[in-house]
Amino acid sequence: MIWEYMAEAFTLSGLMYCFIGVLTGTLVGVLPGVGPAAAMSLLLPITFGMGPANAIIMLAGIYYGSQYGGSTTAILMRIPGEAASVVTCIDGYMMARKGRAGAALGLAAFGSFFGGTIGIAGIVFAAPLFSKVALAFGPPEYFALILLGVLLVTNLSTDPFVKAATMAVLGLFAGAVGIDLISGENRFTMGTLTLTDGISISVAAIGLFGIGEVLSNLLDRTAQPHVVKTSIRSLFPNREEWRRSAKPMARGTVLGFFMGILPGGGAVMASLTSYALEKRLSDHKEEFGRGAVEGLSGPETANNAATAGAFIPLLTFGLPSNVVMALLLGALQIHGVQPGPAMIEMHPHLFWSVIASMYIGNVFLMVLNLPLIGLWVQLLRISYTLLFPIIIVGCVVGAYTVSQNEFDILIIGVLGVFAYIMRQLSYDIAPFIFGLVLSPLMENAFRQSLLMSRGSPQIFVERPISAALIALAAIVLCFPLMKRVVGKSST
Amino acid sequence: MTVPLDPELPDSELGSESGLAPDRCSGVLVLAAGVGLMAWSCTLRLGSFAVPGPGAFPLLLSAILTLLGTVLFAQQTRLGFSWDALFLLLRKKSVLIAVILGVFLFYTFTFYELGFIVVNTVALSVILIFIQRANIVTSLLYAVVLSVLSDIVFNELLGLRLPMGIFQNLGIG
DSSP states (O other): HHHHHHHGGGGGGHHHHHHHHHHHHHHHHHSTOOHHHHHHHHHHHGGGGHHHHHHHHHHOOOOOOOOHHHHHHHHHOOOOOOSSGGTTTHHHHHHIIIIIIHHHHHHHHHHHHHHHHHHHHHHHHHHHHHHHHTTTTOHHHHHHHHHHHHHHHHHHHHSOOOOOOHHHHHHHTTTTTTTTTTTOEEEEEEEOOOTTTTOOOOHHIIIIIIIHHHHHHHHHHHHHHHHHOOOOOSOOOOOHHHHHHHHHHHHHHHHHHHHHHHHHHHOHHHHHHHHHHHHHHSOOGTTTTTOOOOHHHHHHHHHHHHHHTHHHHHHHHSSSSSSSHHHHHHHHHHOEEEEESTHHHHHHHHHHHHHHHHHHHHHHHHHHHHHHHHHHHEEETTHHHHHHHHHHHHHHHHHHHHOOOHHHHHHHHHOOOOOOOOHHHHHHHHHHHHHHHHHHHHHHHHHHHHHHHTTTHHHHHHSSHHHHHHHHHHHHHHHHHHHHHHHHHHH | OOOOTTTSOOOGSSSTOOOOOOOOOOHHHHHHHHHHHHHHTSSSSSSSSSSOOTTTTHHHHHHHHHHHHHHOOOOOOOHHHHHHHHHHHHHHHHHHHHHHHHHHHHHHHHHHOOOOOHHHHHHHIIIIIIISSSOOHHHHHHHHHHHHHHHHIIIIISOOOOOOOOOHHTTOO
């Protein structure tokens, strides 16, 4: 039965969109300054004419493809093409400097393939279980889960907690703009029709990530990166490198998958945690930071396993665990699909064809990446002066085609400037878009819960699942304070 | 002018990405935004606890924002409140930011009248010449070629309907 549902991924169009997705993903992963969120938001309008399965197959391909591509720039240039490749810059780059660039690229590609493939198998088994759990969730549980997710994303942000929380609350507020779905009243629209439907997720993402990135690169005049001069003789690691990579890859897969499921976790946290774990467990601790094989293979496997794991909360609870998943949620909603506990039963073709496409995509990536490394290196030499006008055109066309409204172009410009200024003041943009996406869900769950309890906020602590989630949220909220207290007492 | 970064501060407090100055003023802005949004939310129907109105959730959020702004302001005051980050940002980048906003305003208000190719050519040329400081002739040439190619790709190949503007009025396209 499942094989029948998966058939759409094996059609010519399914294979083609999967290929376009992973190729685009690898490209944006390779190119510093263009992340998967920006690429997905740019390509979202193009998916309007596709069926939902093909649209999600292509967009998902961009996400996991970018994890592969990000390692190339990290190894050859010490620049993370994608945020999850930050730790690859350390030991991957040092391996390249030692003349093992080919082996490092090969290990990264194989580790990514291994982590991604096993992670997808994890989705197949875990998603139906999570769907059953999700059926027990009512509005209070959803509110508590979203609150926990927002707090985790805020806590795991690279910026101070208060600043990340500020961005999340601003995002939640921005999500309240437009018609109130319960009363039908206009809110914060300033009398314009453009804002009546609220701020579109794809328009916001294009502005914040697309235009925001371009402005950061243009106004701060980022230097053109230099590629390390090393010969890539063979992409196959030697026997010793394979032996030392086996356990880190296995550990990275398990760790990455579970970190991907956690709200706010995702590929970045998975790779950082894997690096810390391998450093602690390694017999070659002195090599870390100087080209340790374990410091490359573990995190590279973990970030791809996390990419797979991140699909579980999205597909079963309808809740994104990171920004890219939030964009995928937006894409699914645009195509009339509301992910949640009933998704596997209501849209089995979509669910299983996306899973099948991820397997296919991983094979494509493995086949694509190794022979095309030379091409990616050449692409890195393209001047940003040639590249950024293309990104701006993509942003403008992408924003306009969402609803054929020219005022959306103004919105991306304003949001791009907002993103630039906030970054300059050390505010992370990710919690903002996370809040924007979750705002309607959170508000509905909040108001429905109060309606159910006739105004008693005790409903959030009376029900066991909701109470447990609220307790977890309280711990997460107090964590920065506890960390500060512990830090002060130890000094 | 660059302001030396304070070695006593934790990394997270070391301010702007471009190293202009450590941020020690944004708390006031967040506080002001929180109070402003609270006032705006109060103009909506708030309802009751049992039946919350459309203004209830935004009011709750703006109250949290006000609280966060207060905490930030207190932290930044303790570290030595200063407008440097914002002033330096405005002094160094305000013209460039104004050009960018001007370009997007131009896009918005002339998109239908002049059409994608013309508007895009002008907008890209302005960014290339005034912000990227590229050669004028090369910039104009690149902007024209990219706009025409984009129009062919998006309009003809992908079937997205971008406005033709003056070309349509002239009977072309």
